[in-house]
Amino acid sequence: MNAHLDLASLLGGAILPSPAWRRHWLATLFQQQVPFDELAEQLGCDPALTGKVIGLANAAVPPGERKHAAIDAAMLAAIGLPALRQAFAIPARPTATCAHFDEQRFWSHSQAMACAARVAGEALQLAPAKELYTCGLLANIGQLAIAMLHPQAYGELLGQHGSAARALLLCEEAWRFGHHQLALSASLMRGWGMPDILCDAVRCHAAPPGCGQAGRMTELAWLLQLASSFADLILRNGVGPRGPATAAARVLGLDVEHMETLLRHSNAEWSEWRAILEPHAHIALGRTRSRIRPAARQVFSEFI
Known part of the structure; x- marks a missing residue:
């Protein structure tokens, strides 16, 4: 280490x-x-x-x-x-640039995963939708922390393993820094006072079967894995393999048609958020996304 x-x-x-x-x-x-x-x-x-x-x-x-x-x-x-x-008023801690860490993709993926967790969570009723939104948003914040605290070392690690399977990257992070990004995300969330069950779900959502616990926490972890897979697809405009999303959906009791419906509504909600995530959005005071969200309510009615 x-x-x-x-x-x-x-x-x-x-x-x-x-x-x-x-x-x-x-x-x-x-x-x-x-x-x-x-x-x-x-x-x-x-x-x-x-x-x-x-x-x-x-x-x-x-x-x-x-x-x-x-x-x-x-x-x-x-x-x-x-x-x-x-x-x-406390300024963010200045850091050197972390090579191979795509900050814009990090922000976009975090928001897309939050939207997907909220949409899927509202459909499945595993936890309050707004709390699942927060879990999706914070699930990978540990990676941001690693990139901030050790920009040079983490940049080197990403250069070597950034394109590898996520399990390998997590193992390398744990060996190099003592925490992998998901463990660090869970530790930060716990330090901010969030419920243990949500923190535990974030920690193990990359491989839910390996978390060693059955029950609601495992279901939440699978939901977050589904949300993460949805976020990957959203950022690729829906193009790409469906295997990871399909596997998580199956565990959660969703067939392929239902999964694709949730993905479409997740993408629609992400599109609303994206309008206020762009740098130019701050020009218009009070610019916010739609609060009506009929698509989300439609998803809820389809699966309950």
Whole structure:
């Protein structure tokens, strides 16, 4: 093992990087005091900021009470704009460029996986849809953390194994850094106060049968694997092998036709989000995706 990850620094307040334009745009929103529902939507499309806000909210939850696992307007109102402004006044930790780490693909895949987890989760009713959205968004945040903490070493590792099977990449990450990206994602989520069952599902979703546990957590892990496979397909415009998605769908009790319907609706929701993920989207204040989402409700009715 050649390097160790400074997990304590991430949980102690350091903010993982976000696109510079997005941080500037959010600072503008904080100053202009937009409605909390619009602010929640803007924050909720960024993995790093989502984790930070959920951790901030859960730090104020009394022992024994249920903690937050998703961003919403009520949570932000409870935190208050002054505390939010103070939290985000801390600059993101500057890092060197991590070769072979495609940041734009990371942001896009995280959002696509979040959309897919929400759509599939609403259809299957395994957990609240907004919490599954957060799980999909944060599922790979560990990779962002590795790229930030060890840009040179991780760039070298990606150069050697970035195109290999994911299982091999995870093994190499664990040997090199002491944590693979999914274990680190789960550790960060747990540190932010999210429920253990969601953290465990994130940790093992790359290979759910190997997690050694049966029951709801395993179902959640399979759902996240389905969402990850959907995200891969969405970013390839639906072109590519369906094997991983079909295998996960089968375990979850979905036939191919139902799976393709969920994929179409996941892609439709991703398309709505993409309109506010582009750098130019911050020009129009209050630009948000549609809140009606008839396609999502149609998916729900088809499978319940």
